[in-house]
Amino acid sequence: MSGHVDAESLALCAEGLLSGRRSARIRSHVASCPECAAAQARLTEVPALLARVPPPPLPPGIAARLDAALSAEAARRAAPDPVTEQDRPAPARRPDARPRPAGPRGPRLRLPVAARVLAAAGVVVIAGGVSYVVAHSSSSSPASSGNSAAAPAPVSGPDRHSAANAPGAGQGTVSQFTVRQSGTSYRTGTFAAQAAGLLDTSSASLNRPGKVSGGLSRRAPSSSLIGCVDKVAGAVAVRAGEVKLVDQARYQRRPATVIVVQAAAAQPGVVYVAGPRCSASDADILARAPLPVAG
């Protein structure tokens, strides 16, 4: 080792963190060594360089998401629901109410928080066949399973249960989201508008229960999909019924899940495109954009 001073010692010396003797030695070396003097000068430029990178502004989409999460949390505090996710163990579920494991990888019984919350809140996820998330524990009969894709069964009767079962009809009490497979091929520049269009279609069909658009099929959410939505939208948003659309479709010709989160009609929504790896642990976001305001 030559007599030069390494950068770390120079930096520690500049902060006054070395012993008096050691820093005196360094100073006298630097005074007589142009190389080390130059290194010391460059070292003082490092904090200056860092300070010149301006603070990033909070993107409006993220600000909206924070606002939504906060108002959901405030609503939760104002009217606490029966289960708080941290405080209680997973509620006992009847075996037949357990969602199927996502893949052929064998049982994956540890459910994501959202699934537990949904289960506890009376949401029934029926294993096997076509089923969907419903918003009422009293409507747990699986009568409407089967290939009801073209005309979802619950809308046939105009009673209140049906309304609760209708896609997207959050009654304010229990969270839910309905999974669709619209067949849409989302694209880079237009995915937000495409999602907005799909939302318009589904809300229109809600207003006219007899004419549900045939392109929307409802599918049983796998536990990994529930985990994915939980991860992307946040459990709070899921419970607050802010997940307006979950569409298993394609983006850039690859499988993807498009998720729209919107706290209230007046607030800006956000469209997320999640990739095939999306799960409770990894959102795998491929793209996101603000939801265009319907015009």
Next chain:
Amino acid sequence: MPGQPGQAWPDPRGVPQAGSSDRDLLRRHVQGDTEAFGLLFLRHRERLWAVALRTLGDQEEAADALQDAMISAFRRAADFRGESAVTTWLHRIVVNACLDRIRRRAARPAASGMDEQTLDVLAQGSALGDPGIDKDTALDVLAALRTLAPDQRAVLVLVDMLGYPVADTAEILGISPGTVKSRCARGRARLLPLLAHLRGSGRPEPAPAGPAGAAGQPASAGQAAVRGNQPAAPRVSPAEGMGENQS
């Protein structure tokens, strides 16, 4: 208090500053006021965002961390004991949420790289204030920062980048001021070779031929430390279309 670093922070829009101190707002929140926490958070969220984004280096993760921290602060407000400023407390929750995420990410294989678009977003704001830094320089600085260990990065983000005083940083991180200083020093020393090409005009240049002893002689240990590592800026090639967060 850490509220007034050297940088000019954008004023949160339309926040009623209305006399209420942070402490008042927090107390009102604990007492059940439904608006108070929102006002409090709105006051500070711009700089909390900056802390989260610069610490994590990833917009998605920063948004998640900030949201988690916000909800956590909302729920744990009654635990605030008042030994520190409310802003310090909020910062601590945010920084901890960020470091937790980094640890969890480290436990997974291959932390994701940043694509060009993310880097663009990270560097945005270059146009806002400081005419003294161009976008490429900002990108290089951010990329270099990401190579640091999380503890060093968090300290440099707070102290050097965002201008928080050492004492406040120590309180936010729950470490001594001396530890803050030594992490700063070590972090700067590590950044030195990565940023050496940026001094002066900001144009990437190979290390200039030094006046003394550069010709033909093997570099000394000191030189090697400074010049041996040419810009490491780990850019990831742009993914197709909207950037992909590959793992």
